[in-house]
Amino acid sequence: MKHTRIAAAAAAAFMLAAGAASAATEVVIQYPYGELFNETHKQIVAEFARKHPDIKVTMRAPYESYEEGTQKVLREAITNQMPDITFQGLNRLRVLVDRGIAVGLGKYIKAEKDFEAEGFHQAMFDIGTMKNEVYGVPFAISLPVAYYNLDLVRKAGGNPDKLPTSWDEVFALSARIDALGGDINGMSYTWNITGNWLFQAPVFSQGGSMLNADETKVAFDGPEGQWAMKQLARMVTEGKMPDYREADLRAAFAAGKTGIHFTSTSDLAKITGMIGGKFDLKTAKFPDVKPGVGRLPAGGNLAVILSKDPARQKAAWEVLKFWTGPEGAAIVAKTTGYMPPNKKANEVYLKDFYEKNPNNYTAVTQLPLLTKWYAFPGENGLKITDVIKDHMQSIVNGSRAKEPLVVLKEMAADVQALLPRKTN
Template identity: 70%
Template sequence: MLRKWIAAAAIAFAASAAEAQTQTEITIQYPYPELFTETHKRIAEEFAKIRPDIKVVSRAPYESYEDATQKVLREAVTRQMPDVSFQGLNRVRVLVDKSIPAELDGYIAAEKDFDKQGFHQAMYDIGTSSGKVYALPFAISLPIVYFNMDLVKQAGGDPANLPTTWDELIKLAAKIKALGPDINGVTYAWDITGNWLWQAPVFARGGTMLNADETRVAFDGPEGQFALKTLARLVTEAGMPNLDQPSMRATFAAGKTGIHITSTSDLNKTTQMIGGKFELKTHAFPDVVTPAGRLPAGGNVVMILAKDKAKRDAAWDVVKFWTGAKGAAIMAETTGYMPPNKIANDVYLKNFYIKNPNNYTAVSQLGLLTKWYAFPGDNGLKITDVIKDHLNTIVSGARAREPEAVLADMAADVQKLLPRTSAQAR
């Protein structure tokens, strides 16, 4: 009996060892653990059920999109990159310029009935650079407005007719602010990574960051002037406090802010923090003009960084599942983001949106979606910091009453950092 037991154990051990040897290990790394850790854990569990031959291992998460990009740029030199990396939508250009991610066109072309799995051209467009696909979108966000309906009603606002313009919103915010010294009328997450909520009001009125050939600043036109004056009005007319994003979220969730303007990605976390203390209602971003108005898509894409072919092939299966209908549906249910996958939205999440209308607000704006702009050249990341510094002078109150001058200074500083053409050099 002992010999039989030893033999059986040896066979089991050999089988286990053989399975371990045939498994391909794929490392993934993603940003914002407070938003995504549970999401990736659940998707990995589902993936393991159908692909036990691929072991997905998560590295310690990136702190932010900036951290994600900087780490990959450094790791590309030391050859220590993860096999799969989740990066901000506006960081595709930076990494492609350094020839870091793998092209996905061949993998996409080899797939049969990919459209029936919910993949479509708009998904490919988001991760396209120089005519080739380098990333697939995983989680998409758009800017929306969060209302504390209890404070809206106390201030005399009409719950059935929430503000659709900045004028209406600022007027209501001022009334909410007047409810008490410990109440904020409005907060605006202007410091979101990559100047996202600076681009949003500019794009909403049909503006652009640069001209068509990307040689000159274009955000200093009427659209940019409107956007910066509106930010200044939030401070001067509605008394907006200078808070960072976590503080804005916490203050709103505590019932001390009437209107909070931020990403739909915050929805699940904010809802959990509110815990039923007041009625939360989301609404569309104000003053999106038609037909030129657009809103920048926030969120992140997934890239394959593995260099070994066998690893790349396995990584492609990981990417397909994470951005496919099942993975995308889990992402939507565990965050406030929207899935770009059609089957996820139309089939898996149909009842979810009926039960959770606050989540549908951003989905209703999908027709306005445009790329989150990334500035060209080696100074692209530095430009976003320069813009953030200028915006801070408005929000801090230091220059809130001179938005035109701030915009002129910001445009001049950004222009100096743009790549110079041969004609400009002369």
């Protein structure tokens, strides 16, 4: 009889556990760039599961890029097959808000108690604010920096303790590195990175903008854009930059074949791992940011809730909070080169991290220069990105490297024709 009671109790406990498991709310997530974020999300999922057994997180296969992720969500919105949470590039939030796809988060934020104590602050919310409503919370922030192969710097007669702070100095050192001969490249610049990010960077660094204040006219063809396009051309003519794909530029640098490499801080963990101690690596600030007016665009991505179902939406908010909160943010910093925007993550969880990892700290020193990664308005916003990329390609491949201002003029005209026309 005793054994019967024990068996019955065990069965009841099993049924309760099974019931609890079946009652767990599922939240489906999809994110970009698996090579950068797979390990990050894997670790956060594990931490979240220990603290929130009532919510089951399911991960879809990663988007290949920010552009592909946005296009996929736009298609899925038509057939109602969107994930509950999508991680989108900071410059891709606009189209989801304009199409009425992203869910406003104001009511959830307002209901939170001691949110600031958990590291959330107004600057975080500003990044994901459109039309006076918060639609996304930043998950991972990056800024452009320079990566230096100090072994090649030394061989070329450079000083590892006094790296270039201007493009003139960069090109001079790059040319000396290139002159070492063999298969050594002086420099590389990931100009083709998603969303024209590294075209915006030099323009913004001089105080320029993409469009005028009411977004009716191209502004990047002014003095700041002309300066930026000239620097791109000089990378080819003076810096001896090869015409490689983004992944190949990274691989060449990690293999010790390139002296100076400009790209996002997001690549730091991957590049460091690829180098594997083959040479001394040091990061440095983006050159020639004009004092007082210069800014740099924040790269990275934010979490956006898409689910319209009340129960799943509520569970998705709990997931979003954890991913962008101090624990999730600390995992981001430790597994990638991104900076966590969460204050508590930086001040508590990462207290000693930057002291031990100075290459990660370089971008943190540039945080006062942070500005929004610009997204072009209208139905042709994504197409404009491709138009700019195609024009830049004509300079990088060398065919028009000697006429950057002519290319800029043509690029501006093509973009102007794709802008939405204001009606009175």
